[in-house]
Amino acid sequence: MRAANETPAVSRRTALNWLLGTSLGATVAAALYPVFRFVIPPQVAEAPVNRVLAGKLSELPDNSGKIFRFGSKPGILIRTPTGEVRAFSAVCTHLNCTVQYRPDLQHIWCACHNGQYDLQGKNIAGPPPRPLEAYKVDIAGDDLYVTKGA
Amino acid sequence: MRALDKLWQALDERLELDPIVEFVAHKVVPRHRHSWAYYFGGFTMFFFFVQVATGILLLLYYRPTAEAAFESVQFIVTRVPFGWLVRSVHSWSANLMILSAFAHMFSVYFMGSYAKPRELTWWSGFALLGLAMGFGFSGYLLPWNQLSFFATQVGTDMVSKVPFAGAWLLKFLRGGNEVTGATLTRFFGFHVAVLPMLTALLLAGHLAFIQRQGMHVPASLEEEAKKRKPIRFVPNFMLREGVVWLLGLAALAALAAFFPWELGIKADPFSSAPAGIKPEWYFLFMFETLKLLPAHLLGIEGELLGLGAFALGGLVWFLVPVLDRGGRVGRRSRAFLALGWVVLAYIVGFTFASFAGVFK
Ligand code: HEM
Numbered sequence A: 001m002r003a004a005n006e007t008p009a010v011s012r013r014t015a016l017n018w019l020l021g022t023s024l025g026a027t028v029a030a031a032l033y034p035v036f037r038f039v040i041p042p043q044v045a046e047a048p049v050n051r052v053l054a055g056k057l058s059e060l061p062d063n064s065g066k067i068f069r070f071g072s073k074p075g076i077l078i079r080t081p082t083g084e085v086r087a088f089s090a091v092c093t094h095l096n097c098t099v100q101y102r103p104d105l106q107h108i109w110c111a112c113h114n115g116q117y118d119l120q121g122k123n124i125a126g127p128p129p130r131p132l133e134a135y136k137v138d139i140a141g142d143d144l145y146v147t148k149g150a
Numbered sequence B: 001m002r003a004l005d006k007l008w009q010a011l012d013e014r015l016e017l018d019p020i021v022e023f024v025a026h027k028v029v030p031r032h033r034h035s036w037a038y039y040f041g042g043f044t045m046f047f048f049f050v051q052v053a054t055g056i057l058l059l060l061y062y063r064p065t066a067e068a069a070f071e072s073v074q075f076i077v078t079r080v081p082f083g084w085l086v087r088s089v090h091s092w093s094a095n096l097m098i099l100s101a102f103a104h105m106f107s108v109y110f111m112g113s114y115a116k117p118r119e120l121t122w123w124s125g126f127a128l129l130g131l132a133m134g135f136g137f138s139g140y141l142l143p144w145n146q147l148s149f150f151a152t153q154v155g156t157d158m159v160s161k162v163p164f165a166g167a168w169l170l171k172f173l174r175g176g177n178e179v180t181g182a183t184l185t186r187f188f189g190f191h192v193a194v195l196p197m198l199t200a201l202l203l204a205g206h207l208a209f210i211q212r213q214g215m216h217v218p219a220s221l222e223e224e225a226k227k228r229k230p231i232r233f234v235p236n237f238m239l240r241e242g243v244v245w246l247l248g249l250a251a252l253a254a255l256a257a258f259f260p261w262e263l264g265i266k267a268d269p270f271s272s273a274p275a276g277i278k279p280e281w282y283f284l285f286m287f288e289t290l291k292l293l294p295a296h297l298l299g300i301e302g303e304l305l306g307l308g309a310f311a312l313g314g315l316v317w318f319l320v321p322v323l324d325r326g327g328r329v330g331r332r333s334r335a336f337l338a339l340g341w342v343v344l345a346y347i348v349g350f351t352f353a354s355f356a357g358v359f360k
């Protein structure tokens, strides 16, 4: 009789503990889920920018460069010493700094960790692991249009 | 005096203060050749208090948006009476706090104080140093100048390399895909609310562990500590620590007056990273290491390998109390003594070499 009484008592305790534990767990999860979602801001619907007016040919002398705005990211226009105009993403493939054109080195340089890219945007020295993304440049009169994914 | 006595009696009657008085009266600090090392923790705490005080003052004028942050700091240092002093002291004290925390960490390391039963003290201290560096990193962005903008760009990009969680962490830290005003507002929240609260909690734990366990005396100094009379904490040790704090205050005043903290030029997200960009000195050893790594090493991207190595190094340093089996019986092994010197030499060596311009 006693033994028969004891077994259900123990299993009732286990069942209650389990119930308490899971509802506590569920409450914590229910409180944390909105927090996890809240800390990531909503995606602002940005019209994808594919083509921008990046600058003027007359303002870009040979052997120089210029940063322009490509949507939310910076791009770089360069004019090689021989007068060719090219455009790349200005976001360094190493750790995200914005690169610049170095007339003295005659190539693209990143100040953050001394990364270097040649006039084709290829990584040639320092830590950058990949080339800069290249864009297409259209020259319309004096206007320089840059197109992505060409 | 009589009034004070009366007040004390009234409190004692109600709160039974005897056990506390007893505890304080018996608290001692051991005396030996290296007792000087016992001042570093408190010295770090002093700078933390200075940070809290000057930080609250800066809050009265600072505005955490991309449009207004730079101008509000400019206003503080040029127009607000003694604004230059408050800002300079906050910046200098932040640096001295981290310097002092490093000195504290290495001194307890070399005395083998991390070993059982003080593992929790070591771990809470490790977390405190992490928080202190978090303070430094988040605070650096707040003036919204060119240098801090790109330092944040690079620093936050590193977390994107964390396996699995990287993309989420990057968005969490930046408040978006790029470093923008949203990042600034977020870093402000971390800097003035999240980090201070966590630091206060952990510091309370760190100090409570030390009160429970008393100061550690390394095995090699036990003889000496037994022979010499320990210093009573109240009032003798406290007064000595007070002198050390006064020296800290004097150093802060001198540094702030003679080397006011610079503001630089306002951040422009659409400009190139300026030449000569570098992080605060306590990140320099990592910064220079990352610069030295080639684009690819052993078939992996160099910076991934570097960051992985730092993460692993940090983990080993954290786990020293369990990894050093000798430490548990009070005899720190030679291997861990050597490890400490190698780590110290690496950090100090790279930091000084960076200042000396060895790495171009
Ligand atoms: C915000 C930073 C910190 C503050 C305010 C702080 C404060 C203190 C204080 C007041 C003491 C007692 C006196 C002394 O030994 O100097 C202490 C002891 C200690 N701290 Fe820290 N600390 C900090 C960071 C750290 C770090 C980064 C570590 C190591 C990873 C650490 C590990 C220890 C250990 C093991 C002790 C015990 C030393 C002993 O028993 O002799 N602390 N800390």
Ligand code: FES
Pocket: A092, A093, A094, A095, A096, A097, A110, A111, A112, A113, A114, A115, A126, A127, A128, B154
């Ligand atoms: S971010 Fe460009 S070299 Fe590191």
